[in-house]
Amino acid sequence: MIVLDGLGDRPVLSQGYRTPLEAAVTPNMDRLSKGGLLGLIDPISPGVKPGSDVANMALLGYDPNRYYTGRGALEALGAGLVLHPGEIAFRCNFATVDHSMRVVDRRAGRIHRYTSRLSKELNRMKLESTPDLKVEFKPTVEHRAVLVFRGSGLSRMVSDPDPKAHGLKVVQSKPLEKTHEAKKTAQALNEFVRTSHEKLKHHQVNKERIERGEAPANIVLPRGPGTNPELPSFKTKFNLRASCVTGTVLIKGICRATGVQVLHVRQATGGLRTDLGAKVKSVIDSFAQSDLVFLHIKGADVASHDGDFKSKVRFLEEADGAIGKIMDEVDIAENYILVTGDHSTPVEIREHSGDPVPVAMGGPDVPSSRVTKFCEAAASRGNLGRLRGLDLMPIVTDFIGRSSKFGN
């Protein structure tokens, strides 16, 4: 199961009213579409714009309406931390604020070095307002990090200190419900943010960054509070040994929460320059020991958020090449290959949208759509119709002969 992050798009007027997928030369995905099942998937339901967390949960068969407990928890698990019941996790950015606490750069110049040194000032921070809490802070990829509050009497019903836009001031977190737990959590969070600024603003790493003309990573902005999601294991739910190849912390987190084995691929960065070859090798190597391999490729979403049509086209063509290599190695007479996206990210919007994404699946005994292109418009004429993210795993398990009967 290959998931191209941010795959779907809308036609772009300046590009001949084509989508990136329509403009891209993708012979391998086209071949898969023509010879197999082809259709459209609404990650959640038609028109609903999903975050990556709920979208990928749905594709893996976990209903977010039932199981979703906030993104921070999945990020923390993905970063290798453990979460116990009642603990609260946040995803964080190192960011740059000016003297009036106005956000100048939400990503601190996309800092990618020395975040471990900065983090030493923040991990195990003692909070005066909530001395019973333990603070765990861990940097992940580039400017990203996770924060966990360990202790009792906490709630994830608090607002984000991150204003999520440049030029706005850092926000005071507020309780979103009238409970002692939410009040306590907001208080701890505000102290953490304030203290992060005090500890980082004169840090040696930042002095050097300023000297080099780079934005200082002088504050941490948490968002997306979450508690440990109590997910039934993938093995229990689908009777499948599954493994995952990804460079994205969130996806690793979802896999850890579901017991899907995350394979280590050093060169998988989750960016546009990710080493697809290394990912492909890892997928092929893991075939023998897995019933299902989940390959998540991030690049198309990065290009979409940058609003870069050409870059998205180029990355989709690279991904198609990688998929071609997998198709060469995998015996399609005995195995199934599925390609889809977790959501649409139109390059003209630069954010997720509620549009459906194409899906194609090839393998033994799969009906042929006879539609010769893998793209949004062609997929709407496919033989699979328009489905929801949660429909995918039942179809997969049914074809691979691992479905269980409903009724008798």
Added chain:
Amino acid sequence: MIVLDGLGDRPVLSQGYRTPLEAAVTPNMDRLSKGGLLGLIDPISPGVKPGSDVANMALLGYDPNRYYTGRGALEALGAGLVLHPGEIAFRCNFATVDHSMRVVDRRAGRIHRYTSRLSKELNRMKLESTPDLKVEFKPTVEHRAVLVFRGSGLSRMVSDPDPKAHGLKVVQSKPLEKTHEAKKTAQALNEFVRTSHEKLKHHQVNKERIERGEAPANIVLPRGPGTNPELPSFKTKFNLRASCVTGTVLIKGICRATGVQVLHVRQATGGLRTDLGAKVKSVIDSFAQSDLVFLHIKGADVASHDGDFKSKVRFLEEADGAIGKIMDEVDIAENYILVTGDHSTPVEIREHSGDPVPVAMGGPDVPSSRVTKFCEAAASRGNLGRLRGLDLMPIVTDFIGRSSKFGN
């Protein structure tokens, strides 16, 4: 959002196995279909035959399974009455019964004059069986009216006195649950119906009608009990300022219940001879002050209930002309136009059916279906697939950039 009441139909053998929409010349709706999203909508779910109340609620994004509390309430709101918790409203017909209380004409010869004079005998009626109740009665359009019982200890779980067919006797309302409230409401309702006959049968208006050879409006037949629906406002739910152009009391009621502004159009009658030009002008005028304008056009449903294929074709062509005028005035490079129906009313059945209705939407960045006709069969080959009424508003809000993200 333009809703053509009773739009959908089935192929009619004597008309070359075409539906009215297939027989109609509709260049504007065809253009919208070809250049935009095209598909089928099941107002509720496949095969479910909806009333106009639940169908229009669903199109506006309100789940009838959660929010529907009976049609009478929506009719009362549409007639300008106020409903408080616990009060019960009914929609009513002035009708004609013979000396044995057998219904001769359910619409009293489609009476359209002097219903206010008749209503003076009924409004504020004192009921002997339930002296604590206040009765409010108000005529609306032609033979139609609304009745409200104000007071405490009432229930909407009572059967209709209206037998809903000619030749049958007026029915005694019965409690549909074993509660004191349902018993009391049925008792009050039966006394109201009986008394309406006593007060109307010798009324001067009816003496004159009989002299002119017209059916006397000698009884009131209530049906469809409802309580005030507690709907979240459209503004809260979708962050949109919406307005509505309609000649139909029910649609006005749904709008009042959701805080959608109902624009007054004097010539909009909700019939076949409604002034579409006046409606179009009102839609165009309201564009500047609204994020969404809901235009409800009744005529096609009237022709369908009359079983008149040619009249339905003619009305659909008129409606297409009106839609063309809106398309001319609205800048499609910046705005969206959506056309659909609230349900199907096949002319050969003369009642609502559970068939899906076509939907087409044009506007910026909308993918082209390249299907050149707006009709039931062509819509089944469109790029939108087959959706449900409740899916419509999420898709609309996503395209106009007002959707909120699920997850993170």
